[in-house]
Amino acid sequence: MAFKQISSPHGHNPQNTGWIMQLVLLSTVPGFLALSYQFGWGSFINLIVAVVTSLTAETAILACRNRPIAFYLKDYSAVVTAVLLALALPPLVPWWVVVVGSLFSIVIAKQLYGGLGYNPFNPAMVGYVVLLISFPIEMTTWITPLSLLPDGVSHPGLWESMSIVFAGSAPVDGVTGATPLDIFKHSSGLVVDQIYQNEALFSQASFAGVGWEWVNVGFLIGGLILLKTGVFTWHGPLAMLGTLALMSILFWDGGSSESPGSPIMHLFSGASMMGAFFILTDPVSSAVSNRGRLIYGALIGLLVYVIRAWGNYPDAIAFAVLLANFAAPFIDNYTLPRTYGHTDRRKATEKQEEK
Amino acid sequence: MSRIWEIPGGVHPPENKQQSMTRSIGHLPLPATLVIPLHQHIGAPAKVAVTVGQTVLKGQKLTDASNLNNLPVHASSSGTVIAIDDKPVAHPSGLNALCVTIATDGKDQWIEHAGISDFRQCDPHNLLQMITEAGIAGMGGAGFPAAIKLSPSNDKPVDTFIINATECEPYITADDAAMQEKTQDLIQGIEIVGHILNNPSRVLVGIENNKPQAIVALRSHIKERSIEVVSFPTKYPSGGEKQLIYILTGREVPSGGLPSDLGMVCLNIGTLIAIKRAIIDGEPLISRITTVTGEACGVNRNYDVLIGTPISHLLAHNEFDERNCSRLIMGGPMMGFSLTSTEVPVVKTTNCILASSYSEIPSDLPAQACIRCGLCAEVCPASLLPQQLFWYAQAKDQERLEAHNLFDCIECGACSYVCPSNIPLVQHYRSSKGEIRKANIDKIDSDNARQRFEFRKLRLEQADEQRQVKREARRLATEQARATNSTVQSGSSAADIIAAAQQRAMTKQSTPEQQKAKFERALLAAQSRLEEAENRLTEATAHGTAEQQARCSASLESARQKVDQTQNRLKELSD
DSSP states (O other): OOOOOOOSOOOOOSOOHHHHHHHHHHHTHHHHHHHHHHHTTHHHHHHHHHHHHHHHHHHHHHHHTTOOHHHHHTTOHHHHHHHHHHHHSOTTOOHHHHHHHHHIIIIIIIGGGTSTTOOSSOHHHHHHHHHHHHOHHHHTOEEOOGGGSOTTOOOOOHHHHHIIIIIOOOOOTTSEEOOHHHHHHHOTTSOHHHHHHHOHHHHTOSSSSTTHHHHHHHHHHHHHHHHHHTSSOSHHHHHHHHHHHHHHHHTOGGGOTTOOOOHHHHHTSTTHHHIIIIITTOTTTSOOSHHHHHHHHHHHHHHHHHHHHHSSSSOOHHHHHHHHHHHHHHHHHTOOOOOTTOSSOOOTTOSSOOO | OOOOOOOSOOBOOOOOOGGGGSSOOEEOOOOSEEEEESOOSSSOOOEEOOOTTOEEOBTOBSEEOOSTTSOOOBOSSOEEEEEEEEEEOSOTTOOEEEEEEEEEOSOOOBOOOOOOSOGGGSOHHHHHHHHHHTTOBOSSSSOOBHHHHHSOSSSOOOOEEEEEOOOOSSSOOHHHHHHHHSHHHHHHHHHHHHHHTTOOSEEEEEEETTOHHHHHHHHHHOOOTTEEEEEEOOOBTTTSHHHHHHHHHSOOOOTTOOGGGGTEEEEEHHHHHHHHIIIIIOOOSOEEEEEEESTTBSOOEEEEEETTOBHHHHHHTTTBOGGGEEEEEESOTTTOEEESOTTOBOOTTOOEEEEEETTTSOOOOOOOOOOOOOHHHHHOTTOOOHHHHHHHHHHTOHHHHHHTTGGGOOOOOHHHHHOTTOOOHHHHHHHHHHHHHHHHHHHHHHHHHHHHHHHHHHHHHHHHHHHHHHHHHHHHHHHHHHHHHHHHSTTSOHHHHHHHHHHHHHHHOOOHHHHHHHHHHHHHHHHHHHHHHHHHHHHHHHHSOHHHHHHHHHHHHHHHHHHHHHHHHHHHHHO
């Protein structure tokens, strides 16, 4: 009898890409729950619309590209992209915003570049930026966190939420409001202490900003789970959060009217934790080596702070990540690890090893 | 207790070692035929020294080795040589190779042999000669001739002798069993090598902590203080030579270099036992301990197997269930290679035969896209970036592959093992290495050709220049002569000059016989040229290009004309 000739190694550990993606999905649960608790049903509806759109788009493109559909859908990457986009979008945003964003993420940012593994940019963030630039009003209208709602007003229920999202009926007055980062963006002239006294978002907060602090804690917990399971290393997230904290310490300015906010406010507001653990850790579009990921993460932290403090947008994870995606191949060229038996690390661009 | 350095990366595949360690080392009945490949080591093959039909004794040399690079092989039992031909052998390429087939006579009769009682009185050089004569190649993996390892060519004295008892591959227990059952032989082997290496200051036995019984056996037998048994946590691939050296000494073998560059020598357990047998007992390497394991075998056990025993013989004595066998692997699951036939023989490097069941090692899943997750880089013991290597391997970007140190990949398979997308990474690296090696050879060839061409051009130019110089000198001399003549003979008339010239021509003219002989010689030469031209044309028509054909037919035509011309001259002369 003839046996098959197969190259070593024989055997494999049970982990596969689909499993990693499912782990990422599971780890978004704490963040998702926090979002839903603080801001109502909006995120849930976003999630459903985004997942359905993304899977449909993925299937259609795979069919056009003559690829085995079930095999590729089973890698769960389209679901991950959809979930991350959905969680980044403001709750109760009109349905077509979610659809446009999902389509752009899957069709343009992912499949047209060759599908999973070949996209130079983070698909969810491409979708997000397209929406932010095209539909600024829809994209910057946030719900007021649960504990700050006026008496007698509550978040819309599931059916009401659906009519807001799908039929375009207007939400009740007082349900929408500013985010902590919005407040700092638009309150020049006030010193930090005054802002903290005037704004309920801060005066009633536990440590950073009502509602937002818990959303960020949720994503932090999910991120730590992923870190523990070894889905990614600490290098990227730590470098990003560290740089963000460092920058906000450096420019804290004693809480003057010029101050862009405290380190705690920056770390636990907006999409800081989600960005650090779920967005910049996208392996496909990030730098590859550990040292590269340190630089990549630090670059994102730096850009996030620069745009938040001195740019036109209150938050900047998506812009920062996309800009760093551009830099990733360049970073890769100069951050090769030192290989066993070599005295020094090499550059990817060198023709001959320098002795 | 020595300090231990931890290698980066590494994986922990299921060990599966216990099933073959339930029984002691076994022996098999003599197989009817032994198939002994002539080339079982790294280096040049040796010349066959037997003929078909010849009777050979156990331990008789089948090949003649002329130096350290080509090791001899020996008959593992007595019998008759029935064939010397190409047979399937255990090689990753799956190609056939030259083997001597012996029909055993069942007597298992030894050739006359003798060892030396006191190796300490013996010159290390003679001991190395005996090791080479015994055909001892490294029995851990690559089959590097042991004597070469033991006589490093550079001047660096060996201060550290490392015994590789790691056996980090899952399933394999051949060294573990040998350490427990042949402890005395092993220690003697270590002592012999210590003597050859002029007693290096450190002798370290590196062993993973998953072999507690072997550790105890070794420690209780070692009396010399200088031999130290160092155990360290189990992790694949700690047993790679470079990895083990780092674990035990914290030093790295330079890229492209050898342990001897650090003043180190590393040998494995099987090799040391074989060295003991060669020196003390005078026995060549004709058997080795091999693990037969896997769920497709009813019995999992270590055997002392004769080199050349067909795998089918081994399997037949171990309740092998062919239908349940997903792959037949020589070596371990991480670095072993699959066999396509059970007829290949056991060779000097065969440490394990793994017949896995479908549930044990299922078929590989189709590869998905690389998502650059970096799990491969996390487990790489050489600190490479496997995901980048894969990317450039696909792009066939050889410069980038070399800049990413492709050739420092030890092909341990840890990256492929963890790859969540099931990409056969190692296979990509092997093929890229092959392509780069080939490209380098091609480059050397083309460089040589260019050099030859440039040298020829230079030579022709120089010859041309020299000719030019000579011509110029001649012209000057003629002019000078003419000037002298014209001054001397300025008085003589043109008629005088013509007469003188005719006179000179007359004296030069040869007799008609001489002329005839000259023409006949010319005719013969022209005919042979014609014949040659015809031959060349037939060849060119058969194999050559159109251009070559045209050139040949042109030269044929000119040769034919020359023959005609000469014949005509000859005819004129005889008329």
